[in-house]
Amino acid sequence: MDERGVFTLSELCVLCNASxxxxxxxxxxxxxxxxxxxxxxxxxxxxxxxxALTALRLARDLGINTPGAGLAVELLDELDRLHQRVRVLERLLAPER
Structure with missing residues (x-):
């Protein structure tokens, strides 16, 4: 695998233990x-x-089909983005000490 975080299809399959x-x-x-x-x-x-790791884990552990796993990954990504925005806003609104 490439140390820069770039993977071929076969490398991603190995990383995810997936076909x-x-x-x-x-x-x-x-x-x-x-x-x-x-x-x-x-x-x-x-x-x-x-x-890929998240979607495949959801499919394996919870029996979610591929479209459902895709939707769940999208929602998890959106949740992460919202958490980041909240942290930024909290820093901006926090009184200086």
């Missing part, structure tokens, strides 16, 4: 956004790897 079909299903659902024209040229970044 190529499972990862391709995540791409088809829009959960992952690889760069490259076809699966042989796909490159996934660290965010894709995190999203």
């Amino acid at each position: 190529g079909e499972a990862v391709c299903a995540l791409v088809d659902e829009g959960v992952l956004q690889p760069r490259g024209a076809n699966p042989r040229r796909w490159k996934f970044d660290a965010q894709d790897a995190r999203r």
Whole structure:
């Protein structure tokens, strides 16, 4: 695997302990956004790897189907963005000590 956090399809499959079909299903659902024209040229970044691990864990542990896992990952990402915004606002509104 590339130390810069860029993964090929086969590397992502190994990282996630998943089949190529499972990862391709995540791409088809829009959960992952690889760069490259076809699966042989796909490159996934660290965010894709995190999203794949989360979606596959949800499918395995909770029996959620691929579209449901994709929706859950989107909602978790939105929750993270909202938490970041709250932290920024709290810092801006906190009285100086």
